[in-house]
Amino acid sequence: MNCRLCHRPLDALDRQRGLTLCRRAPCQGRNEAQRIETERRAMTEAGLAAVQRLHPDHGVQQAVWLLPYEATLVPTEPEEREALRQALLRRVQEAGLQPSAPDAAPALPLPAAADDAGARAGGTLCARCRGRCCTAGLDEDAFLHDGALQRWLREHPGQLPAEAVEAYMAALPAEHMQGSCLFHGAQGCALPRERRGDTCNSFGCMPYRTLMDAVQQQPPQGVLVLRAKGGRLQSAWVVSPEGGAQALPPSDCLPD
Numbered sequence: 001m002n003c004r005l006c007h008r009p010l011d012a013l014d015r016q017r018g019l020t021l022c023r024r025a026p027c028q029g030r031n032e033a034q035r036i037e038t039e040r041r042a043m044t045e046a047g048l049a050a051v052q053r054l055h056p057d058h059g060v061q062q063a064v065w066l067l068p069y070e071a072t073l074v075p076t077e078p079e080e081r082e083a084l085r086q087a088l089l090r091r092v093q094e095a096g097l098q099p100s101a102p103d104a105a106p107a108l109p110l111p112a113a114a115d116d117a118g119a120r121a122g123g124t125l126c127a128r129c130r131g132r133c134c135t136a137g138l139d140e141d142a143f144l145h146d147g148a149l150q151r152w153l154r155e156h157p158g159q160l161p162a163e164a165v166e167a168y169m170a171a172l173p174a175e176h177m178q179g180s181c182l183f184h185g186a187q188g189c190a191l192p193r194e195r196r197g198d199t200c201n202s203f204g205c206m207p208y209r210t211l212m213d214a215v216q217q218q219p220p221q222g223v224l225v226l227r228a229k230g231g232r233l234q235s236a237w238v239v240s241p242e243g244g245a246q247a248l249p250p251s252d253c254l255p256d
Helices: 012-016 025-054 078-095 116-129 132-138 148-155 161-170 198-202 206-215
Strands: 062-066 073-075 175-177 223-229 232-239 245-248
Touching (some): 025 223, 025 232, 062 116, 062 206, 078 148, 116 206, 116 223, 116 232, 148 161
């Protein structure tokens, strides 16, 4: 008898036990991933059925899974602040940024934003994720190198690039999420949208894009949001096209 995944012969003890899977780590890992995917598919179908029964007015046809970023707030240390300051100063020098003249061209446009309803729905989703995508900003200087500093200088004619950097330094929160961008505070990003990097304004994870597609349907649709922790269902929410959120008992998402 062979392993059902790698097709290598099983040892005598495994055959005696009636096993169909060898003990090699790759096969064990693939088997666990398949098990989780099968369970998630069953819970997704059960959850969608429950939503259509309990909240038919939201027109929910799709579900997304979130792996929330569960981190603790830690103080923003002086050395972290200084490291970011020096990194941004290097950025402006490498980009050759110069003060803007009073009659300079208008500020660079922001990447297109979702409409009001879409923005509310997206914010509801992001609040339940708690900013996993923001962790990339820790090693990328908050993505402030792509548009944000240039925009600040155009909006403040005559100001020096170093003053643009100091304006951002002044916006750093006293605490940030451990292991994440220094601007990732307790309530999300400490920067308003117009001050964020273009990458931050334009990026959308797969669950976010799924939600945006749903709310832009005619008629608009909501989405079932399922949160996992440790491979298990933690919570479930129905996000409406208007951005409202209604909790769904996790037990309703468990298959019979």
